[in-house]
Amino acid sequence: MQKQRGSTKAVTSATQSVRSSMTSTPFTRALEHLGADQLVEYYRQMMLIRRFEEKCQEMYTRSKIGGFLHLYVGEEATGVGAISNLQPQDHVFTHYRDHGHAIARGLDINPLMAELFGKDTGCSRGMGGSMHFADITKNFWGGYAIVGSHLLLADGVALQCQMQKTNGVVMVFFGDGATNGGEFYESLNFAQLWKLPVVFVCENNLFAMGTPLEVHSSVTEIHRKANAFDMKSMRIDGNDLLGVREQVGEAVAYARSGKGPVLVEAMTYRFRGHSAQDTQKYRTKEDVEKHRSADPLEAYRKLLVEEEICPASRLDAIDVQIDAEVDASVEFADNSPVPGNEWLTDAGIYAAPLETLTVDPTLV
């Protein structure tokens, strides 16, 4: 797909030489359409996710964070690239591995760290924890911890977009393991049947917890599961940020045009364990090292430097700035109050608590 547009004011002088010296690629097209600053912004987002999560791991080890902690490290290019296509009126649903999607959608990291610390200032008031980040002011409907079922909620929001003609698109993230359960198939059928504006993004990281793809799924090319519903689908390299951006962009445009949903299978890899407690017996250190050497964040950084989009020194400065932001989020979380006991009454359970109490306040 070769789109030739007139020069936009986003194009900087640095782009001219690159464009003339290269054939058209996702990179040259992104540069032309978005400009260098936006390309650097994607780097910032990926690095913010990376550093935020490394800090999460540290805080987990120090018992500041409890419960499950599923890190997105290694998969950042998929979330950042895919979500970069969304408009404010669009919606995001995701699973328990939700930190990356939340940050890519622009959620402030202070309430995120506070949520992990179980604080009242958390994005979900300390009621959800790592798996349940949400912010409806950004139409980020949250992370859900029951594998597969949030796909149906995403269809429901898409139905609202369609019925109320909001021009919104719903993007929903899930893993390869989620494509074997019934709710996945129900959600695909409903979406295709009713032409709902949904972009299903399957992050195929080759494992469902510790079960390898070929052990858990009869069809290992997940995108082909859409064929049963006559649904448009694609398999993409989830580690190539600009490729993800462009291809998922096509899927978003397709869904927005009213033609129906798209299933995107993004091939990626998680560098850390399934959750913080994982001993990773199901894969070798060499496997992980092999993938780490193709770290999408490092690759993207290299691209920016080599193509002279941004000098390494400026990227280093961004890294330093991010470290300061992440440290500040820890301080914010540390200094925040814990949620009050009203969450243990009907007032914390119902939007409209009734006079007749469910929770007996006199209960010992």
Added chain:
Amino acid sequence: MAILTVREALQQALHEAMQDERVFIIGEDIGHYGSTYGVTAGFLEKYGPERIRDAPIAEAGILGLATGAAMAGMRPIAEIMSVNFSLLAFDIIINHAAKIYSMFGGKFSVPLVMRTTNGWTQLSATHSQSFDAMFAYIPGLKVVAPATPADMKGMFRAAMADPDPVIFIEHTLMYGIKGEVPDGDYVVPIGKSVLAREGRHITVVTYSRMVHLSLQAAELLAQEGIEVEVVDLRTLRPLDMSIALESFKKTNHAVVVTEDWQSYGTSAEIATRLYEAGFDYLDAPIQRVNFREVPMPYAKNLEMQVVVTTERIVAAIKKVLNRS
């Protein structure tokens, strides 16, 4: 004041709800088929397929889409033809609809109404169950099971106005029951029980179709000079025991009648509440009348021994009053 059947009262309430553009109905065979129990008959013709959405046989999907749409500002009514099929949607109902408000820190809620039916008529093991206790067990759900046409209409209005997920339990054997329905837009609030009949000797605590059988039992016993007070709980969660307890303190005797299995069922909770808060007023052990605890048999002679009958209610009352 008009005399309407439960079905007609519900139809009026649903038509009224459809006046709100955000409302749509999603369920199996609600449109083209003409509605399994006739409640939404004619709705497809009147409101069109956009708002009367015949859904695939995919219960999780029906509840899942309704939950998502509710979160985003619609006011869906999800119909699950028979409560037995709701088991396929329990994940969505319990893990999502009931949790979303508190789990995300109260930032958004799920204004969803799920209509479904209890009931039996030689439908055997998988089509004759009640899961009232399973819904009512879940903090985050509101669970109502009205008994009269007036309450059906008034509580449906309350359910539609409520920002939380409401499980609205109907009964296949009640659609033809008639009763007076007030004019105007009265609302019967969720979480408020009511006295269905006054009496001074014994309190029967019940809800849904069992209200009608308990009233029949009271009528029979009145001829023997036994005055039975009948309390209709109307809502199972949150459970309003105030009227039942007031009555119990007066009569000092109680029978709990519910159309579900006894062990761990709704009657276990209701009787416990009476014991906990009314122990000092107790003159005899509380009796419970429920389904016998077996998968429902098909054969009529056996089925009739499993279900609650007026005779069984009468016998239980006499036992508590020591009047066999």
